[in-house]
Amino acid sequence: MILQNNINPKNSPDNSSHENPKTEPKKSTKKVITARRLKWLSLLFCVLAVVLIAISVVLHNKMSEHTVLTYSMGSYVQQRVYGADKKTAAQEAASMITELENTISWRVEGSDIEKLNLKSGGEFIEIAPVTYDLLLLCKDVSELSDGAFDVTIAPLSHLWNFDSGDEYIPDHALIDELLSSVNYKSILLDDGSAALKNKITALDLGGIGKGAACDTAVEIYKKHEVSGAIVACGGSIGAYGRKALGDSWKIAIRDPLSDDGSTSLGTLEIDEGFVSTSGNYEKSFTKDGTLYHHILDPHTGYPAASELTSVTVLGGSGALTDALATACFVLGVEDGKKLLAKYDAEGIFIDQKQQVFLTSGITEEMFTLSRITSSPYTVVSS
Amino acid sequence: MRKQESLKNRKFIKKTDILLFLGILLIGLSVLLIFSALPYGETVIIEHDGEVIFEGKLGAQDESFELEGSGGIILGVDIAEHHASVTHASCPDQICVRTGSISKPGETIICLPAKISITVRGSTEADAVTF
Numbered sequence: 001m002i003l004q005n006n007i008n009p010k011n012s013p014d015n016s017s018h019e020n021p022k023t024e025p026k027k028s029t030k031k032v033i034t035a036r037r038l039k040w041l042s043l044l045f046c047v048l049a050v051v052l053i054a055i056s057v058v059l060h061n062k063m064s065e066h067t068v069l070t071y072s073m074g075s076y077v078q079q080r081v082y083g084a085d086k087k088t089a090a091q092e093a094a095s096m097i098t099e100l101e102n103t104i105s106w107r108v109e110g111s112d113i114e115k116l117n118l119k120s121g122g123e124f125i126e127i128a129p130v131t132y133d134l135l136l137l138c139k140d141v142s143e144l145s146d147g148a149f150d151v152t153i154a155p156l157s158h159l160w161n162f163d164s165g166d167e168y169i170p171d172h173a174l175i176d177e178l179l180s181s182v183n184y185k186s187i188l189l190d191d192g193s194a195a196l197k198n199k200i201t202a203l204d205l206g207g208i209g210k211g212a213a214c215d216t217a218v219e220i221y222k223k224h225e226v227s228g229a230i231v232a233c234g235g236s237i238g239a240y241g242r243k244a245l246g247d248s249w250k251i252a253i254r255d256p257l258s259d260d261g262s263t264s265l266g267t268l269e270i271d272e273g274f275v276s277t278s279g280n281y282e283k284s285f286t287k288d289g290t291l292y293h294h295i296l297d298p299h300t301g302y303p304a305a306s307e308l309t310s311v312t313v314l315g316g317s318g319a320l321t322d323a324l325a326t327a328c329f330v331l332g333v334e335d336g337k338k339l340l341a342k343y344d345a346e347g348i349f350i351d352q353k354q355q356v357f358l359t360s361g362i363t364e365e366m367f368t369l370s371r372i373t374s375s376p377y378t379v380v381s382s
Numbered sequence: 383m384r385k386q387e388s389l390k391n392r393k394f395i396k397k398t399d400i401l402l403f404l405g406i407l408l409i410g411l412s413v414l415l416i417f418s419a420l421p422y423g424e425t426v427i428i429e430h431d432g433e434v435i436f437e438g439k440l441g442a443q444d445e446s447f448e449l450e451g452s453g454g455i456i457l458g459v460d461i462a463e464h465h466a467s468v469t470h471a472s473c474p475d476q477i478c479v480r481t482g483s484i485s486k487p488g489e490t491i492i493c494l495p496a497k498i499s500i501t502v503r504g505s506t507e508a509d510a511v512t513f
Contacts, residue, residue, distance in 0.1 A: 235513035252508035277512040
């Protein structure tokens with residue numbers, strides 16, 4: 001602005017000092033001025049437009065977001081939805097997740113799983129399509145992981161009862177006795193009906209319930225054609241579409257060494273998909289120098305003696321990534337990677353030496369370690 | 383002569399063009415800066431069963447208060463200069479108290495039995511945490 005003023009007076013005396021006919025230069029200066037004014041005006045409009053766009057983008061971003069926190073599956077369900085139908089979609093997703101819980105939770109009276117557990121060793125009973133599909137998926141992962149994941153672990157997990165928070169180590173003989181009932185092959189499925197072959201067999205879908213809840217939510221988001229949404233049921237996450245500005249989703253992975261879970265090990269950036277993590281820090285206690293955590297090895301009946309502290313899996317369904325994360329934790333890095341390859345899923349393995357192993361599908365752009373100087377983690381390239 | 387003049391004029395307009403262009407760039411940049419800086423202040427949000435019951439800037443003022451959650455559970459919340467924490471709770475598991483204080487965007491204290499969550503929100507937070 002100041003420069004402009006300096007140049008202007010310099011220019012006008014220059015014009016008038018010329019000895020040409022007086023009308024012509026005047027006309028030309030007028031023309032120049034109006035042209036300049038036009039330019040000024042158009043440029044001013046440009047500035048205004050930039051400012052308005054910036055404001056509207058920020059406002060739109062803020063206003064287009066709908067967040068809601070509800071409680072289901074013994075956990076919290078956090079949803080953030082963008083798009084025209086965001087409120088209806090979030091509301092419907094929340095109630096559908098509760099409905100899912102009432103269908104697949106062994107704790108709920110009259111649920112498919114409660115009925116199956118009650119009638120174990122008996123005849124086939126008809127179950128909801130969602131239960132049937134989940135049991136089909138569970139059996140499949142069990143088979144491909146050689147039983148590292150097994151939903152018939154229920155009698156043992158109820159015996160250990162990590163949910164209670166009690167530091168209880170069951171009697172060895174009792175564990176061995178119940179171990180004989182653990183076998184995914186005793187889940188019998190037939191055209192919408194299911195049965196449990198042995199009287200002592202029981203099911204607990206708790207290991208895939210949170211992921212299945214994410215599947216349910218994403219299905220609702222698709223139905224309502226929202227532009228983007230993210231759902232977190234406990235530590236299981238489902239991402240759909242895009243954020244208001246088209247950014248991808250940033251998912252922080254909990255630092256297994258963190259006592260209270262407040263720090264993250266790194267961030268995984270994804271466009272769409274499901275993410276689940278299994279770690280030995282959850283529902284655990286230490287007794288006589290041994291860590292007892294809630295991920296039981298179906299072959300031993302004891303907490304999995306894994307070299308890992310946490311496994312994060314990225315895949316195409318929440319129930320699947322939940323199951324795969326548990327299986328990979330039990331299997332370890334090598335066998336875990338092989339299992340993930342069978343399902344086209346990706347994984348981030350963290351072992352007790354703070355080494356991070358990535359599958360080939362996790363690119364450098366997708367995964368970044370936390371940029372804290374004290375981070376003890378190193379990514380080991382395979 | 384006229385040719386020279388129009389050449390001069392053209393040159394002059396070009397100069398202002400550059401100046402204006404720089405000006406717009408400056409304004410645009412400052413607008414961007416302002417908007418990127420605006421949401422930087424971290425907010426504490428307390429929710430009960432999906433409803434926001436408290437919202438306040440972290441560091442605005444020190445506050446201590448008690449909340450009643452589901453099942454009649456009482457939580458003592460302390461919001462100090464740069465962090466929020468649950469000082470006492472009448473719930474059986476005390477997980478919320480043991481979580482300690484939170485200060486960074488994306489950190490959360492959750493009391494499941496009381497259905498209360500305390501979250502720090504900011505511009506740099508992740509969209510979700512997997513564990």
